Amino acid sequence: MATPRLAFENISKAFPGVKALSDVSFDVAPGEIHALLGENGAGKSTLLRILSGVFRPTEGDVKVDGIIQHFRKPESARQAGIAMIHQELQQVPHLTVAQNMFLGHSLTRLGGIIVDRREQERRAAEALAMIDPAIDPSAPISSLKVAQRQVVEIARALLDKAKIVAMDEPTSSLTPSEFDKLAKIIERLAASGVSIIYVSHKMDEVFRVCQRASVMRDGRVVRAGVDLQKTAPDDVIAMMVGRELLTEEHHSHATRTVGVEVRNLSSHRIHDVSFDLHQGEVLGVAGLVGSGRTELLRAISGADRVTSGTVKVDGTILALSDPRAAIAAGIGLLPEERKREGIIPGRSVTSNVALPSMARFSKAGIINHHKLKRTAEDLLKRVNLRPFQLDRQIKLFSGGNQQKAIIARWLAAGSRILLFDEPTRGIDVGAKSEIYHLIEDLAADGHCVIVVSSELPEVMRVSDRVLVMRDGAIVAELGRDELSEETIVSHAVGAPDSRLGAA
Known part of the structure; x- marks a missing residue:
């Protein structure tokens, strides 16, 4: 068999008091689009942070083209040909497209004194020409649509001659037509030999662009290398959740x-x-x-x-x-931009539940913490918050559990x-x-x-x-x-x- 472009071999990662990953193993072939699937909290993000050099594994090895890699920082992973495209794009709005593409490793001249903006724009234009030549490398990144900003990140990976590109929820803010364009770019990228790890909760997208999938649950791989051409979406979902989903019939x-x-x-x-x-x-x-x-x-x-x-x-x-x-x-609004408009990330889930109705839990400016906690407990049990930790910062919960907390907020307010x-x-x-x-x-x-x-x-x-x-x-x-x-x-x-x- 050909050597895998990427292989995780018995990867484990422990943090104080918790084991985030246990004995994770799977591989990705050259030019393969490989889905990494699992519910929020399954361990996908921790594994990608190990791949991108943010974390170091407690045990196990990461191999690129059969060679064991020891990434001590993100720059080490980048130099090994690994690029990471995050759900929340890592870009500086007031900088140009080209400046963002060379962020952290600018081209310079005169002995490193002056940034060579002209050369950066020329090379950025070459990379963009392969996937979307309509994007102007001199334009502010803030002037681009989200789909175009995703393309810029892909072009940045090409610029770095990435052999492996990990995409974390790349289409969460895209329209169906924008996804169609991105899918074609991803397929062209794979055809050129680049291996892609594709993380998404959208099963229709996964089955459209990916050949195989590895499914994680509770920090472990429950199935590696699932052939998506021979597997039904419902079977993949069952692997992810490890249980029967509630019936999806509508009841009026x-x-x-x-x-x-x-x-x-x-x-x-x-x-x-x-x-x-x-x-x-x-x-x-x-x-x-x-x-x-x-x-x-x-x-x-x-x-x-x-x-x-x-x-x-x-x-x-x-x-x-x-x-x-x-x-x-x-009236209670659960906004589209949950992280930016729906929560105060650094506050506890209980504090977030009480935001619009704090007067109900206070008298003469003094909060009745017992009443607040009792109400929050009742409502968060009703919405099935997991884990049931009322003093935990809401930013540490998954998106689904943040949404449950916002629902509890409006129930607390009597909406x-x-x-x-x-x-x-x-x-x-x-x-x-x-x-x-x-x-x-x-x-x-x-x-x-x-x-x-x-x-x-x-x-x-x-x-x-x-x-x-x-x-x-x-x-x-x-x-x-x-x-x-x-x-x-x-x-x-x-x-x-x-x-x-x-x-």
Whole structure:
């Protein structure tokens, strides 16, 4: 057999009080796109940090082309031909594309005194020309779309003559069409002999671009080198979670009682939007990126200024002047950018739960910690927080458990209207199933729920009805029996044969 481009041999990693990896072994062939799969907390990130030189293994070896490597720092891994493309891109916004591509190892002249910007831009242009020549190496990186910034990271790997590229959730912020372009770039990269480790929670993407997969659970490899051409997605998911997932059938709890009335609502990105939301209903909102979905939720929650129109809750018109008024009316927003807008990373999960309702747990400025802890315990048990550590910093929890804590936050605040914006972005398949069932449980309890999602199977899974938006307006309303990906997309893009539903 040919020598593997990359081999992990019996890798273990221990931290004080915990063993993060145990006896991890698998290999990746030259030119192979190899999926590394597992739920959040399975050990994938720790393994990639060992590969990229951030951590050193407690036991075991990393081999590149059959040679044992000892990476003492990230620069050692880079020199060995390993590139890491992170989910949250490691770029400096005010620098140019070329400057970011040479970050940490600038080209200089005159004995290292002056950075040779012209040569950097020339070499950057050569690397970019192989995958996307439209990107200007002299442009500020902040002026590029997320998909283009991903391409810049890939070009940087080419610049470094990387033999192994590890991609950690590379498409979490991309549209389907942007993923299609990225998939072609990845396939071309592999065809040139570069080996790729592809980490993603999106099974459709994994089966589209990867040949084999290694599946991790609880710090161990439960299956190495799974042939994805001969394995069903459900079987791979079962390997990942180690249990039967909850049934994915939709159960409606919608009533005829109107809880929220939106009439002729407009803001800087939405125009004349009207709809009713019933108690116990899950209302989906679909559309392309930029269609106004997020802005609709922000307007209802008071986060964006409304220029005209009204929102009524139980027949009472809200003063949508700021988020406090919306919170007081029982509206809670679970934002798209969970890490940036949804949590205070360095605070405990209990503190994050109490954020909008601290007055409930304090008197004369003194917090009743016993009452706060008891409430947090009850609500976090209800949402099945794992691990159940209330004083742990929320940034140390997985994305799915951070989302559960935000749900508990709005339950603590007494919110009856919950607005979910991309509720499962960056969340593994097991936690995704739990979030779906939490949404359904909230509806069963009489909450009014709106779910915005870019994933059409998701919006179809959780919704009783779906509103389709385009250019800031609702262009179709689809009942559950009308839902299909083709129908939603035809309305979202404005296909000539689409029939506009009642809005």
